[in-house]
Amino acid sequence: AQSVTQPDIHITVSEGASLELRCNYSYGATPYLFWYVQSPGQGLQLLLKYFSGDTLVQGIKGFEAEFKRSQSSFNLRKPSVHWSDAAEYFCAVGGYNNNDMRFGAGTRLTVKP
């Protein structure tokens, strides 16, 4: 069965520092991978997605993620964090049909001034 693990429940980084949020997945077929961000009181907004091709994908707000099939990982990175990046981040894996999409439990990011 497919699943997503986000090992870090809460991460705190200083503004301007680099960021990496971890995501490991289990999926029986070729995965479609996503990162979503949720600000307080808001729904989830798509940051980036991977379907095939180049394993390094670029997203909105300066985020990128790298798909590593051998490690079943899809970690999210940003070179320099801004205070407005404070939010909850969700990794998701699915297939062709979104009905089987699985979300991780989320990583809450706090940004120190």
Added chain:
Amino acid sequence: EADIYQTPRYLVIGTGKKITLECSQTMGHDKMYWYQQDPGMELHLIHYSYGVNSTEKGDLSSESTVSRIRTEHFPLTLESARPSHTSQYLCASSELPGKDSPLHFGNGTRLTVT
């Protein structure tokens, strides 16, 4: 800017009441979904629809029901609310299955049943 709208944003209601959570989207998407979100836990799919007159149950058992009479509208109904229904409910939509069909989410309805 959300193209998928949920109302109400917050709802506090007593046990036994019937409630309907509204969800509408203006993107013309065929597929719509309802997810339940609790703190520290993954989102759980409770209902989805492929289009008008199509409704399916998701992987999380739910006492709620849904209807899809119009493409843009996908309301969720609880006939008799209980404290265990307290949660955040997220509505989403997407194109029909395909590689470029990520989910678009509304801002959610936070339901509290007292």
